Amino acid sequence: MPLDQVIISYRRSRNFINVLLLRSMNLFQPVLGESPSEKLIVSANGICWREQNLEYRILVNDFFDIATRNEDGEVPFNLVEKEGNNLAFGLALRRIPHRALDERTVSVDKGELLLRINPFTRCSLHCGNCANKVVGERQYLQIREIPMTTMMPQNYFCARNKLPVYPTEEELFYGLNYLVVSTDLLGIGVTTTEGHRCIQCSRCQQPVGEYLGRDVAAQLFADALRLVTTESPFEFKEIFGHITPTQMMIRLLHDAYPISMEKTRLLLKTVRPDGQLQYLYLQVDTKQLHILRSELDTSDLEMNSTAQLPMEDDTSSESDLDMVLSDTSSSSINPQTGDDLMDRSDPLPKPEAAEPQKSVKYLNLRGFGGFRLKYLFSASDEELNESDNVTSSWCDQGSRMIRISYSMMVDLMTEFNAHERVAAALEMNSPPTKSRQPRLTYVIFEPDEEFYARQEQFAKIDQ
Template structure:
């Protein structure tokens, strides 16, 4: 089965990389067809995967130098594990080129939020649930993002150590999933709950915002509202444009609560359109993980030269001491060399296979890697009432410890959970832990930082391959 993608993870301060050869976008899918000849060969500057007349060559010499022989003359190895159609193994490193690795790693900057409210353009706000009028039509002469990168507006509008900011009727401030306006702009379509300063729709009772401080400003939840502007006076539209999971996480981490030098945590809340409350508990490692990832391969035409076929071949060294071969092994086996398609082979015989008669010409494909930064985290999602009940203990504990609940939109929650659910399979494979299952215990995953254009291109490519 051809390789769909190559993924390598590396953690700072470790002389080791974990490699995943993804041979099916459906991780842990049962193997349908096994090749009679499969092998991995490793040299100092990379490794190759071969099956029948197909060979993939992955060069990593830009980032690492791989150990092929220890100081004692022994050949290091890591067990090769089969997980469904996919292969996982580790490689020891002799040299890590940190400077080059940082230069070749995609740096993603925090981008501006796309706000669909324009200065001097009349607009009004309605409840997203029942279309009740929350703010009558008006114009804002000054529109700006909250000066601090944090999404918690009380840190800006009700600051203890600075002169507080009181929005005027001509001013609109905004941040991730919220708007801040003067209390005088609220219409007759809202009511205030006694005691806790929450603002509700007077018709359907949906919570649409809250007062800040001593009622100095109003924070409105963008996901609970719909915008009607002068450009589209008869249509409702979202207040903000789409925010990718990377941009979402970069903003949220400004509010992460440190719980140790190695970990921080986030407590996220979303409300489904039908009113279902959802919680997401995140415990994030402070040290970033580096991911080297290939582009998704279009395996329908292996003769195409779109993935660096002009790159130089791997170093040619036929000595058994400089290179070593790792054959596929079952995860329960203690030997790295196992027979593949030839039951007569001695499982402890590490010699190279004997030359065979000339057959079809081998197709060789070079795979290029791109560097990405990301965060390693554990998460616990409560999407239904039963989940909220089962995870009530951790919710109560976090609230008692003063953890702030940050509200995001339901769409943001869906996108974030989509990335976490997909990448938890990668994390489980790379770290050789049990495949993820639904449980009351936090689950391991990665969030890989990528530019918006890369995210949308990847989604389009996944859709194309799935179709």
């Protein structure tokens, strides 16, 4: 069956790549039919996959130089067939032009958060659970993001050896899933817990924020609040617009806790709409992961037979002319009788039917940056109890617990679940199964417009 997609992974400082030839977008789809002739050819500048009259050519010379022979003269790769359908193997590299690799990797910068509060419209903030008014109607004339991406508000407003930064009633600061306002804006709509740290809704007792320092400022959780503006006084809106998993991870990794030169930790927390608490434990490799992917468009393009992939002599593809010559130059002796089949006294044999023309398709690769990580998700009270020791240990060691919205958690888990199958196939691990052990996955950074285009494409497929 034809290839659907090619995925190649390279971890910085390694001298090999992992290659996955997806012959079905579903990694666990059963074999629909095997080709009678399949062949994999590797050269210094590319990979060629043949089956029947299809030939796929994957050029990687813009990214890597592949080693085709080791010191013993053997081809340095092992072929592995995954579930009888998709092929995964590793290739040693002879040279890694890191500058060229970086230049051909899609660059994704930190984007702006879509905040629905603006300095031109009066608004009020309400509890997202019971609609109780937490901050009365007012206008914020100065709206600014916390200076350093997801810098802890505590460090900005209550920095050591510096005077605290007290926001005025007209100032609004924001970051990923939180707002920081003056404590003077809080009224009878909130109460505090014992110790005067946590801010709760006075009606339903849902936590809506916390105090920074000695009442320097109030940090409010955006996912626990709803926005009402004078333009739409009867409509409760989300405070922030949607943020892609890529933009989430770019911000969150700034707050990761380093545990070694190569690994950092993230502890994420969310509250489901029904009140269920959920934790996500992440251990991220800090060395960048490069992912090369072919385009999802697999429309057949007939290529000119003269357009050849420049392979090395010992691994080059035979041209159609070379195959015809090799057939006619082979022995013409009948293996059963020993007679010469080309004897003039015998009638000439009927010409065999011409072989179907070979279709050659070039698969172009695009480079994406990302990270390799292991994650553990606790979604129920039972799982939270099982992982309580991990939570305590991480917090004692300095890991910061970061609250994200439930929709953010859903988006992250969707991406992790999708990429962990690819990660398992590339690294030749067992298929992922549900367990309480950390699971391996990848985070792949892609521009927002490509993320939404892919979601739209999948939505059309599901219809």
